[in-house]
Amino acid sequence: MKKADVVVIGGSAGGIPAAIGCRRRYPEKSVILIRKEEQVLIPCGIPYIFGTLGSPERNLIPDTVLENNGIELIKGKAEEIDRDRKAVSIIGGDTVSYDKLILATGSLPLILPIPGIDKENVFAIEKDVKYLKNMLDVINKAKDIVVIGGGFIGAEFADECKKNRDNNVTIVEMLPHCLQLAFDDELCIEAEKVLTERGIKILSNKTVEAILGDKQVSKVRLSSGQELKADVVIVGVGAIPNTELAEKAGLRIGTSTKAILVDRYQRTTEDPNIFACGDCVAKVSFFSGKPTRIMLASIATGEARIAAANLFETRYLGLGGVGVFSTKLGDLSLGAAGLIERQAREDGYNIIVGESTAVNRHPGGMPGAVSTKVKLMFSKDNGVMVGGEASGGVCVGELANVISACVQHRMTAYEVSLFQMGTHPALTTSPMLYQIVNAAEIAVGKL
Amino acid sequence: MKKADVVVIGGSAGGIPAAIGCRRRYPEKSVILIRKEEQVLIPCGIPYIFGTLGSPERNLIPDTVLENNGIELIKGKAEEIDRDRKAVSIIGGDTVSYDKLILATGSLPLILPIPGIDKENVFAIEKDVKYLKNMLDVINKAKDIVVIGGGFIGAEFADECKKNRDNNVTIVEMLPHCLQLAFDDELCIEAEKVLTERGIKILSNKTVEAILGDKQVSKVRLSSGQELKADVVIVGVGAIPNTELAEKAGLRIGTSTKAILVDRYQRTTEDPNIFACGDCVAKVSFFSGKPTRIMLASIATGEARIAAANLFETRYLGLGGVGVFSTKLGDLSLGAAGLIERQAREDGYNIIVGESTAVNRHPGGMPGAVSTKVKLMFSKDNGVMVGGEASGGVCVGELANVISACVQHRMTAYEVSLFQMGTHPALTTSPMLYQIVNAAEIAVGKL
Numbered sequence: 001m002k003k004a005d006v007v008v009i010g011g012s013a014g015g016i017p018a019a020i021g022c023r024r025r026y027p028e029k030s031v032i033l034i035r036k037e038e039q040v041l042i043p044c045g046i047p048y049i050f051g052t053l054g055s056p057e058r059n060l061i062p063d064t065v066l067e068n069n070g071i072e073l074i075k076g077k078a079e080e081i082d083r084d085r086k087a088v089s090i091i092g093g094d095t096v097s098y099d100k101l102i103l104a105t106g107s108l109p110l111i112l113p114i115p116g117i118d119k120e121n122v123f124a125i126e127k128d129v130k131y132l133k134n135m136l137d138v139i140n141k142a143k144d145i146v147v148i149g150g151g152f153i154g155a156e157f158a159d160e161c162k163k164n165r166d167n168n169v170t171i172v173e174m175l176p177h178c179l180q181l182a183f184d185d186e187l188c189i190e191a192e193k194v195l196t197e198r199g200i201k202i203l204s205n206k207t208v209e210a211i212l213g214d215k216q217v218s219k220v221r222l223s224s225g226q227e228l229k230a231d232v233v234i235v236g237v238g239a240i241p242n243t244e245l246a247e248k249a250g251l252r253i254g255t256s257t258k259a260i261l262v263d264r265y266q267r268t269t270e271d272p273n274i275f276a277c278g279d280c281v282a283k284v285s286f287f288s289g290k291p292t293r294i295m296l297a298s299i300a301t302g303e304a305r306i307a308a309a310n311l312f313e314t315r316y317l318g319l320g321g322v323g324v325f326s327t328k329l330g331d332l333s334l335g336a337a338g339l340i341e342r343q344a345r346e347d348g349y350n351i352i353v354g355e356s357t358a359v360n361r362h363p364g365g366m367p368g369a370v371s372t373k374v375k376l377m378f379s380k381d382n383g384v385m386v387g388g389e390a391s392g393g394v395c396v397g398e399l400a401n402v403i404s405a406c407v408q409h410r411m412t413a414y415e416v417s418l419f420q421m422g423t424h425p426a427l428t429t430s431p432m433l434y435q436i437v438n439a440a441e442i443a444v445g446k447l
Numbered sequence: 448m449k450k451a452d453v454v455v456i457g458g459s460a461g462g463i464p465a466a467i468g469c470r471r472r473y474p475e476k477s478v479i480l481i482r483k484e485e486q487v488l489i490p491c492g493i494p495y496i497f498g499t500l501g502s503p504e505r506n507l508i509p510d511t512v513l514e515n516n517g518i519e520l521i522k523g524k525a526e527e528i529d530r531d532r533k534a535v536s537i538i539g540g541d542t543v544s545y546d547k548l549i550l551a552t553g554s555l556p557l558i559l560p561i562p563g564i565d566k567e568n569v570f571a572i573e574k575d576v577k578y579l580k581n582m583l584d585v586i587n588k589a590k591d592i593v594v595i596g597g598g599f600i601g602a603e604f605a606d607e608c609k610k611n612r613d614n615n616v617t618i619v620e621m622l623p624h625c626l627q628l629a630f631d632d633e634l635c636i637e638a639e640k641v642l643t644e645r646g647i648k649i650l651s652n653k654t655v656e657a658i659l660g661d662k663q664v665s666k667v668r669l670s671s672g673q674e675l676k677a678d679v680v681i682v683g684v685g686a687i688p689n690t691e692l693a694e695k696a697g698l699r700i701g702t703s704t705k706a707i708l709v710d711r712y713q714r715t716t717e718d719p720n721i722f723a724c725g726d727c728v729a730k731v732s733f734f735s736g737k738p739t740r741i742m743l744a745s746i747a748t749g750e751a752r753i754a755a756a757n758l759f760e761t762r763y764l765g766l767g768g769v770g771v772f773s774t775k776l777g778d779l780s781l782g783a784a785g786l787i788e789r790q791a792r793e794d795g796y797n798i799i800v801g802e803s804t805a806v807n808r809h810p811g812g813m814p815g816a817v818s819t820k821v822k823l824m825f826s827k828d829n830g831v832m833v834g835g836e837a838s839g840g841v842c843v844g845e846l847a848n849v850i851s852a853c854v855q856h857r858m859t860a861y862e863v864s865l866f867q868m869g870t871h872p873a874l875t876t877s878p879m880l881y882q883i884v885n886a887a888e889i890a891v892g893k894l
Contacts, residue, residue, distance in 0.1 A: 013878060013879065016879060017878075017879050020879075021888070024888065024889070024892055025892065042809055042810050042872070042877065044809070044870070044871060044872050044877075045809060045810050045813075045872045048813065048872050048873070052813060052814065052873075053810070053812055053813070058810060058812045059810050059812075060810070061879075065879075286867075296869075296878075297870065297877075297878045298867065298868055298869060298870045298878035298881075299867070300878070301878040301879050301881075301884075302865065302867055302878075302884075305864065305865070305884075305888060306865070316861070316865065318865075319865065319867075321867070322867040324867055324868060324869030325869050325871075326869045326870070326871040326874050326875070327871055327873075327874075328871065328873040328874055333873075333874055335869060335874075336869075337869060362489055362491070362492060363489050363492050363500070363505060363506050363507070365500055365505045365506075366492075366495065366499060366500070367499065368841065394815065394841075394842065394873070394874050395841065395842045395844065395845045395874075396874065397842065397869065397870070397871055397874025397875040398842045398845030398846050398848070398849060398874075398875065399845050399848075400869045401845070401849045401868045401869060401875075402845060402848045402849050402852055404866070404867055404868060404869065405849055405852035405853055405856070405866065406852055408866065408867060409852070409856040409858070411856070414763070417752065418749065418752070418753070418763065418765075418766065419851070419852065419855065420733075420745065420746070420749055420766075420768070420769045420771055420851055420855060421745055421771060421848045421851060422743075422745055422771030422772050422773045422782060422783075422784060422844065422847045422848060422851065423491070423744065423745045423773070423844070424491060424772075424773040424774055424775065424844055425489070425491050425492045425495055426495070426499075426774075426775040426780075426841070427773050427774075427775055427780055427782075427841050427843065427844025427845075428773070428844040428845065428848075430489065430491075430744075431460060431464075431743075431744045431745035431747070431748040431749075432460065432463060432464050432467075432508075432512075432748050434745075434748075437748075437749075437752075441468070441471065441752060442471070445471055445472065
């Protein structure tokens with residue numbers, strides 16, 4: 001029987017920062033991390049294996065991050081948690097006892113309950129090197145690729161599968177638009193335009209009824225009756241929290257989220273010695289406090305930092321998920337932070353919108369200049385910014401983070417319009433046209 | 448005699464947003480903008496005329512921004528303000544009466560009082576198309592270029608003058624490092640390394656004693672006795688507020704700043720009907736409230752928005768200058784917001800520093816990946832973030848703005864370490880390594 005002050009189960013975006021956070025906050029404590037994977041993939045990098053990167057090996061998190069932080073790694077699948085004895089048993093291996101335990105067991109791809117889903121060359125997005133290697137081989141040879149689901153994963157997969165290949169890529173999305181859960185319609189339309197220009201076919205408002213073929217997939221049949229040729233099907237319809245271990249240990253699971261329930265300290269509601277973070281954990285919205293189903297590596301790392309800090313002393317309080325996203329499709333980058341307009345209206349806000357578009361360099365002849373659009377949402381009642389969206393060049397990734405900083409501080413339109421930004425010809429929009437400030441100033445005029 | 452509700456004097460980074468802001472806030476008011484230039488240059492873009500852009504015409508602000516906002520333009524030099532009659536006379540032209548006046552007369556290049564400064568081919572940075580056109584012609588033919596001053600303007604000019612030309616470019620800087628007023632030493636050294644690798648010679652800790660030659664410059668003599676060959680000398684040693692008109696009108700000028708004194712509403716201390724913004728105006732620090740000499744187009748636009756909003760009703764309150772900068776030299780981008788470590792210590796802060804370096808994509812094999820460094824400064828006493836610096840790829844421009852948002856909201860290390868950022872493989876650092884959050888978490892451990 002092994003022993004550590006802290007045991008972390010899970011070795012990805014939740015587990016690694018949880019283990020490192022613990023070593024940072026409580027350097028005198030020993031930490032063991034148990035994970036089932038031989039090698040760990042960067043979760044958000046998985047679509048890029050299929051185009052930009054070219055192999056799963058180019059998308060790994062090196063184990064040195066654990067070694068460098070004095071964290072012991074055990075490769076093996078945790079079988080059971082004995083809460084009375086405070087010990088984790090590993091399949092075919094040792095038992096490890098803990099003082100504090102952090103669960104970071106992540107999520108599993110959602111499998112659609114449709115006929116033929118188990119045929120060969122139908123792939124979900126498994127976080128496993130061997131699986132992805134095989135998937136890459138099959139995609140390299142495929143002529144007709146059907147992607148089920150036009151969310152981030154589906155859209156990014158479609159975009160990557162099209163790179164340097166002569167093939168037909170089709171996205172089947174049940175909602176009216178791709179990326180509709182993340183962005184307002186106008187941004188979705190912008191994204192769809194880019195995908196279409198890249199030669200990707202988008203079938204929206206469509207559901208898949210069956211996957212056809214003998215052993216291997218050959219066609220996808222939609223509910224409309226339409227049939228699509230398919231050598232490969234990629235299913236990117238979301239993920240479900242991996243709570244098997246937690247459930248077996250008698251920890252509570254949320255009814256709507258199907259995820260492990262924790263308090264704002266990331267402590268499980270039943271066991272003060274067990275914390276949890278990442279995709280396996282139920283989240284609440286920064287805005288309403290209601291359960292929310294956002295699963296993001298960035299949120300996982302934030303929860304991991306909180307869990308780690310609170311292990312032996314309550315130090316950190318989670319604020320709920322703001323929801324900050326970004327992606328890049330073709331040459332278009334898109335980002336959002338907080339509530340998009342549609343969500344804000346659904347939540348009952350009386351919303352004022354400020355919008356501003358300008359080139360992201362000044363003058364427009366500077367290299368890398370791309371038109372960049374910002375849309376900000378404010379509550380008409382108190383002027384507080386509840387969210388924003390951006391589209392344009394690669395710095396939209398950090399622009400979404402500027403918006404996030406304003407949202408997290410519940411800045412008002414008035415305050416955002418006074419935001420002091422730095423600008424430079426080769427790096428940003430001109431100070432006169434800086435979109436966040438202009439959009440806020442326009443919103444102030446409407447309040 | 449012409450007449451407008453609002454008259455703005457100055458047509459650049461202060462005047463334009465002041466005029467537009469007025470039209471936005473008080474759409475029923477008429478606005479006349481008086482400016483002396485035939486065409487207006489983007490001030491920060493001027494160095495790029497000499498390399499990246501290739502001509503002053505590619506760095507203009509089109510007059511359509513005025514037309515589109517219903518602003519009347521008068522080209523002419525304002526001669527005098529008659530405060531009793533509330534009218535501005537224009538040299539060789541009309542008199543324009545106002546209800547409210549905004550002064551945005553900008554700055555003039557500082558001329559060094561050294562022998563030979565008036566020789567031919569010695570250039571200051573005049574914001575004038577003809578002047579810059581001649582300067583470009585001379586630089587195109589020059590073999591030996593000496594840049595006096597290694598601040599932003601000097602460093603950017605040196606970098607641009609070296610582009611696509613076979614010449615010798617030397618920077619003479621009186622301080623130990625280039626960019627020393629903007630960045631801590633380690634960033635200055637990084638910048639100097641880039642400039643040196645680009646073939647630019649840097650002579651620091653050196654002052655210029657005289658500019659030699661017959662009619663034209665041929666040499667620059669340093670105080671050390673060293674002489675540098677020079678076909679061209681570019682003087683980039685700073686700017687002084689252009690307050691001639693204000694002084695003639697009896698408005699008060701600050702003793703240390705030599706700039707027009709205004710209150711936090713951007714209203715001149717003597718005349719409630721006259722506002723002022725931009726380089727011609729005295730500023731105070733966001734931190735200490737003490738006078739500060741930062742001159743930035745971004746600050747000018749912020750002051751302009753405040754001035755415009757407050758013309759007929761007090762609506763906006765300035766917070767003092769945070770100081771947010773960025774620049775790009777070679778392929779290295781540098782940015783800062785708030786106090787750098789040196790300034791914070793000079794101001795008496797007991798400072799905790801958190802630093803974090805990581806590649807700005809994930810995995811590191813994604814296109815555009817560059818190592819990006821963030822350094823954050825916090826007060827040890829209350830944990831509040833007082834500033835930060837970054838260096839790396841082009842998104843450092845927006846990264847400095849994320850830092851600025853945190854500083855302006857006086858976020859603590861604790862809060863910044865919980866900052867919810869969005870991340871994406873093609874756009875940002877990985878969530879585990881996101882530098883701002885990691886640097887803050889490291890700082891929390893030291894508090």
